[in-house]
Amino acid sequence: MSQHGASTQERPAPDEGDGKYMTILEHLEELRRRIFYGAIFVVAGLVAGAVFGKRLMGFLTDPAERMVPNFHPTFIEPMEFLMTYFRVSLLAGAVIGMPMLIYQLLMFVSPGLTRQERRWVWGTAAGASALFGLGCAFAYWVALPPALRFLLNFGSDVATPQIRIGSYIDFVTRLIFWTGVSFETPLVVMYLSRFRILSWRTLLRRWREAVVVAFTLAAIVTPTIDPVTQSLVAGPIVVLYFLGVFLAWLVEPRAQPRPAPERPSPA
Numbered sequence: 001m002s003q004h005g006a007s008t009q010e011r012p013a014p015d016e017g018d019g020k021y022m023t024i025l026e027h028l029e030e031l032r033r034r035i036f037y038g039a040i041f042v043v044a045g046l047v048a049g050a051v052f053g054k055r056l057m058g059f060l061t062d063p064a065e066r067m068v069p070n071f072h073p074t075f076i077e078p079m080e081f082l083m084t085y086f087r088v089s090l091l092a093g094a095v096i097g098m099p100m101l102i103y104q105l106l107m108f109v110s111p112g113l114t115r116q117e118r119r120w121v122w123g124t125a126a127g128a129s130a131l132f133g134l135g136c137a138f139a140y141w142v143a144l145p146p147a148l149r150f151l152l153n154f155g156s157d158v159a160t161p162q163i164r165i166g167s168y169i170d171f172v173t174r175l176i177f178w179t180g181v182s183f184e185t186p187l188v189v190m191y192l193s194r195f196r197i198l199s200w201r202t203l204l205r206r207w208r209e210a211v212v213v214a215f216t217l218a219a220i221v222t223p224t225i226d227p228v229t230q231s232l233v234a235g236p237i238v239v240l241y242f243l244g245v246f247l248a249w250l251v252e253p254r255a256q257p258r259p260a261p262e263r264p265s266p267a
Helices: 002-010 024-051 053-067 082-114 114-151 165-182 184-193 200-205 207-221 227-251
Strands: none
Touching: 002 184, 024 053, 024 082, 053 082, 053 114, 053 165, 082 114, 082 165, 114 165, 114 200, 114 227, 165 207, 165 227, 184 200, 184 227, 200 227, 207 227
């Protein structure tokens, strides 16, 4: 076979995601277009947050209304309620628009990735979004009610709680956000193993340290001294840690067996 024919056979097949080469200006134009599409959804989220801001604030204050009879937050500064309303609208805009913005950025970088890298990127983005949403839902429906029950009823026989709307919304949104972030634990543990930083065996062997870290994070996320509330947050983090160890076992690169040395042929 000719040398030209041999080189043709050895050339790898092009990736399905490979597209035509683009100049720097074309890349910048594509990035501008993707960001513009994502920004449209962010602005739409801001408008929706401004229109339904009072309903969103009612949704956030509903757990406290169930815990304390006649719960009615107050504001003591002229701009306090307006700034709180604006902050809730910004939060709604971020929640609605950020997934589309991330999608557009992934579509921008996707043509430059291999097929396997694209699977990892899209899988990680989907998993991170699902875990964050699960963590936020867990914080609102499971962790927040007992935390508010403890905070609003502790000492209520001595003093009547007068809760400022700004401080209440700040407390609730921080609790929900950081609980959602803590639910990303499986992905963090998985990538520690994927990048050979820690093996899954080491992660499993150090489960006691992981439990201590989980309760430390729970103490930071839930600013209460109530052990029940902290356990409600720390328990799922520990479970998610072991889920991450299982994922680490699945994705950890396996050592390739060494080929047996060739024996010299008898003369």
